[in-house]
Amino acid sequence: MEGHIAAVGDPLRTPFAIFGLPAATKLEALVRCLKFGRFSAQSLDALIVDVTRTGRSELPDDWEARFAIVLRALEHASGRRAPVVVLCEDAFALRKAVRTLRTTNAAVRPVRRMPLEVGAYLQEPGLFRTVCGVTWRTGADSF
Amino acid sequence: MSRKPGRGGSWGETDRVERINDGRRRQVERVQALLAARQSAHAQTRLARPGVSTATTIRYASTSAPADWAPADRGRSIVDAILDSIEDGTDRAIMAWPSRPGGGFAASALAMREARASGRLAYATLALWPWRSGATSAARSVLVHPADVSQAAARAADEMHKGKGWAQPDLAHNSLCLLEMRLRDLTAAGSAASNGATTGRPNIIVHSPTLLETTSVFPPSEAPRPPGICCRWAAGASKGPRLHPHRG
Numbered sequence: 001m002e003g004h005i006a007a008v009g010d011p012l013r014t015p016f017a018i019f020g021l022p023a024a025t026k027l028e029a030l031v032r033c034l035k036f037g038r039f040s041a042q043s044l045d046a047l048i049v050d051v052t053r054t055g056r057s058e059l060p061d062d063w064e065a066r067f068a069i070v071l072r073a074l075e076h077a078s079g080r081r082a083p084v085v086v087l088c089e090d091a092f093a094l095r096k097a098v099r100t101l102r103t104t105n106a107a108v109r110p111v112r113r114m115p116l117e118v119g120a121y122l123q124e125p126g127l128f129r130t131v132c133g134v135t136w137r138t139g140a141d142s143f
Numbered sequence: 144m145s146r147k148p149g150r151g152g153s154w155g156e157t158d159r160v161e162r163i164n165d166g167r168r169r170q171v172e173r174v175q176a177l178l179a180a181r182q183s184a185h186a187q188t189r190l191a192r193p194g195v196s197t198a199t200t201i202r203y204a205s206t207s208a209p210a211d212w213a214p215a216d217r218g219r220s221i222v223d224a225i226l227d228s229i230e231d232g233t234d235r236a237i238m239a240w241p242s243r244p245g246g247g248f249a250a251s252a253l254a255m256r257e258a259r260a261s262g263r264l265a266y267a268t269l270a271l272w273p274w275r276s277g278a279t280s281a282a283r284s285v286l287v288h289p290a291d292v293s294q295a296a297a298r299a300a301d302e303m304h305k306g307k308g309w310a311q312p313d314l315a316h317n318s319l320c321l322l323e324m325r326l327r328d329l330t331a332a333g334s335a336a337s338n339g340a341t342t343g344r345p346n347i348i349v350h351s352p353t354l355l356e357t358t359s360v361f362p363p364s365e366a367p368r369p370p371g372i373c374c375r376w377a378a379g380a381s382k383g384p385r386l387h388p389h390r391g
Contacts, residue, residue, distance in 0.1 A: 007315035008322055014359040015266035015314045016255045018248070020274030022363045033363065038268060041313070045190070045229045047270045050247025050278070058275045070272050080188050082270070083228040086236040087221070087247045094238045101234055115234035120220040122242040126205070127218025127253060 012038050021047075023059055023066050030073035043079030049086040051093045064100045071104040081108070084115075188232030194258070194265035194309050195302055199295035201260045202288040203253075209351065212288055215253055218244070225254040226263050246281040247271055252358040256287065260295040265309040266316075274363050282355040289326035289351055296323030326352060 008014050017038065024030050034044070049067065050056075056063055074082055086097040098115055105112040202212040215222065221237055221244060228235045237244075244250060251269050258264035271278065300320040303310045310316040329350045 001321075004315070004318035004321050007318035008359060010315065011359075011361045013313070013315040013318075015311070015316050015319050016259060016359060017268055018251050018255070018358060018360045019268070019270045020278065020360070020362040021270050021272040023273035023275075042266070042268050042311075044270055045264075045267050046225060047272060048225065048247045048251045049272050052243060052246060054243075055247055055273065055275070055278075059273055063273075066273070080190070080232060083188075083232050084234045085225050085228045086234075087239070087244060087250055088236065089239050089243050091238065094236055098236050101236070105234070113233050115236050118220065118224045118235055118237045120218075120224075120237055120239040120244070122217060122239050122244060124217075125242040126245045127215055127221065127249065 011036075012041070021070060023063075024069065025066060027069055027073055030070055031076045034073055034077040040078045044074075044077050044082040047074060047082050047084045049084060049097065051086060051097055052089045055087070056093070064096050067097065067100050068104055071100065075108065081112070086115075190230055190232065192265050192267075192309070193262055195260075195262040195295070195299045196307070197298050197302075198261045199291060199298060201256055201291045201295065203354070204286045204288070204351070206284045206286060206353075209286055215257065218250065218253055221250050222254045222257050225250065226258055229258075229264065229267065246278065248278045248360070249281040249285065249354065252282050252354050252360075253285075255358065256292075256354070259299075260291070266311060266314055278362075279355050279360060282358065283353050285354040286351040287354055287357050289329045292323050292352070292357060293325075293327035296320045296326075300324065323357070326357075 011017060011019070019033075019036075019038070021030060021033055047070070049070075051063065051067075059066065071084065074084070084101060086094075086101070088094050088097060094117065098117065101115045105115075200214055203215055204210070204212045221239065224235050224237050227233075248271055251271055255264075255267055255269065258267055296319070299316070303316060303320070329352070
């Protein structure tokens, strides 16, 4: 059993893994993270960006600059460029994030699609109770 | 449109019309080539990695209401957005309102749990930015039903035993299935400890793993020594995963 536990705890071998990336101010630090063997062997499937109020608690007010750095670092990872999923809870953070995504993606070749904006109606806090929900999706230019 | 020279038309006019037609033809070919290149670029970003063919519904509860087991229907749109992005490679920005969604780690862990149970993904690697010390705190208060996790693992193990090709040989699919199937022992232990009554609040909390405990998470290292983040991730293996099949 210890061998199985070690295998599931091995970042190179566990089938489902979440890797934390620091809010680094230098591109090199993040590029070094993304050179980890897991990302070259299995590729990074997605980057989840938590810019909710709690998620930004340790970031400065101009967090877009650090967000742009991690987006630039993704270009150095092997495999396909990982899609970015931004999770936010206010329109100001949403606009900042989408603007940063557009600006960074504009310099990427091949051309990437514009980010999709998705709304999720949560009547109560959290994700785990059954309620009737309303979901809609829009294009990149309207919300 | 063009007049043939034998019927009184001029050669110069014929050449001009042919040049115009050639130019339009070349323009159409260029547009078609550009569209084909763009489509191939988008097709290259698509990812199809189906896992187990029989889906299992996973129920969750919060530590404040541990007997209130329910699927993650409220967070379905966020989970679907994450999994859609993984599959089609498109960036997405999700705004959850009016209530707070509970953080990026809980959403990521929930998406991975649902992807495994539903068979949308055979394996997945996600990164969470920005990492902070309390990133996982919201996932500590979410309970995962051990029987559901065990059933999903049993189905995955059964398909691997039958030779389904979705399992990567260099990943520890067998170990993960084995550990998750052991979670069934928690329900049996809970019944035995409480003489068959498994609905008591403390009993449910003790004998149900949390979302954090059923997720393999590797925080970055603050140590500046090279190779930096890899040291902490590799060190996580020596400490074992955050999965405790014998918890309680």
